[in-house]
Amino acid sequence: MTIGINCGHTIGGAGYGAVGLIKESNHTRLVGYALMEKLKAAGVKVVDCTIDEANTQAEYLAAAVALGNREDLDWFISLHFNASAAHTGQGVEVYTYEGRQYQDALDVCSNIAAYGFKNRGVKAGTGLYVIKNTKAKAMLIEVCFCDNQADVDLYNRIGGADTIAQAIFNGIYDYVVKPEDMSAEKHDIPLEDFMEFVGEVARQDWLDRKIMLPSVVVAQAIKESARGTSELAQKANALFGIKKNGWTGKTYRKAATEQRSDGSYYTVDNTEWRSYGSWKESILDHNTYIAERSTDGGKTLRYGPVIGREEYVLACQYLQDLGYATSLTYAESLINDYIEKYNLTRFDTADDEIAPEGKLWIVQLGAYKSRNNAESFIRKLETMGVISMLKLYDTNEEASM
Ligand SMILES: [Zn+2]
The missing domain is CATH 3.40.630.40 (Zn-dependent exopeptidases)
Incomplete structure (x- = not known):
C-alpha cells in the first residue's frame, strides 16, 4: 500500500x-x-x-x-x-x-x-x-x-x-x-471463511444501500475469483472481473476470455481491469457499478432491474440478460453451483424467526375456480418479481402443507 x-x-x-x-x-x-x-x-x-x-x-x-x-x-x-x-x-x-x-x-x-x-x-x-x-x-x-x-x-x-x-x-x-x-494470510482462504467474509460485507451493504442481493454477490465472488485465488483477486484485490469502464483508479492488465453467442470462446489481450486496495473495496465498488452503470450518462441504468431485487433467481437471470457476463450459462451456474449448493440466501435475511413446534409459516398465494383468474393473478405476481406455479389442486385431498 x-x-x-x-x-x-x-x-x-x-x-x-x-x-x-x-x-x-x-x-x-x-x-x-x-x-x-x-x-x-x-x-x-x-x-x-x-x-x-x-x-x-x-x-x-x-x-x-x-x-x-x-x-x-x-x-x-x-x-x-x-x-x-x-x-x-x-x-x-x-x-x-x-x-x-x-x-x-x-x-x-x-x-x-x-x-x-x-x-x-x-x-x-x-x-x-x-x-x-x-x-x-x-x-x-x-x-x-x-x-x-x-x-x-x-x-x-x-x-x-x-x-x-x-x-x-x-x-x-x-x-x-x-x-x-490481512493480505499476507489471504492466499488460500477456506471456502467457508471466504463466503462469510464476502457475505458479511454484502449483507451490510444491502442494509445500507440495497443494491445487490447478498446471496448473488457471494455467488459471483466465488465464481469470478475462484474463491479469492484468481490472479485478479490476489494481485489486484478484485473479486469480480470489472473492466476499467471509466474507472480512474488503478488498473491491472490481463487477458479477458469472452464467449460468443454461438458458444465459442475468444481472448482479448491486455484488457484493463479495475484494481483495489482491498477485497472489501472491490465488493462495494461492484455494487456501486451495478447501481450506476449507464451508457447514456445515467439516463437509463443498465442493471436497473437487478437493483434492490429480492429474488435471487430473477437477479441472476437479469444479470445475464443485461450482459453482465458473456457466458451463456452464467445465471444457471450462479443459482445451481453456488447459491443453492451453499445456502447463500442465509446472507439475504436479517435475523430469522423460527416457528415453534407444531407451527409453520404459511404463504397463501390464492385459489381460484377460474383458470383465467388464476393466470391473471400469476401475471400480477410476476410484476412484483414473484415466480409462482399453476397447479390444479384436488379439493378432495387433505391439505398437507
Ligand atoms: Zn488551496
Missing part, C-alpha cells in the same frame, strides 16, 4: 496558499506531515509529493503531480484550506474525479465534519489539476475555511492539525491501511 501526500501550495512566492486568519500553506504542512507519520507508523509506504518552491503556480502543480506519478500510488491526497471572497464560507469538502463517492472519501469528509464543521460533501473536482493529472485515484481535501472565524476557532479548539490528520487517517484506514495487514 502506497499513499502520496501533497501538502497543498508552496511556502513562498508562486503557488503560495490562501492567507486568512491562519495561513493555508503552513497548515497543509502541519496536517500533511502529521498524517504521513500516522500512515508510516501503520506500515503504509508514504510518498511526500509536497513542493515548497516553484517559479509559477503551473510549475508547482506539475511538479507535485510528477512526484506522485513516479510511483504506483493507491491514493494521491492533496491537502488544502478553503477561503471565500466574503469570508463567510464554512465547512469541509472533498474533491474527487467526477465527484466519485468513494467510501473512503465520504468517510474522510464525515469524520472531519463530526467535529462540528459543516459537511459540504464529496464533489466533482474534475477540473482541478491534481485530480485530473494524477495516475492514481486522487482526493483533494479542503479541511475548512482558513478565513472564517468560526471555522478557525473550531479547528484550534479540537486540536488543530493533529486531530484533522487523525480524522483523515481513520477515514482511509478500513479501505487502505488495514487490508494490507
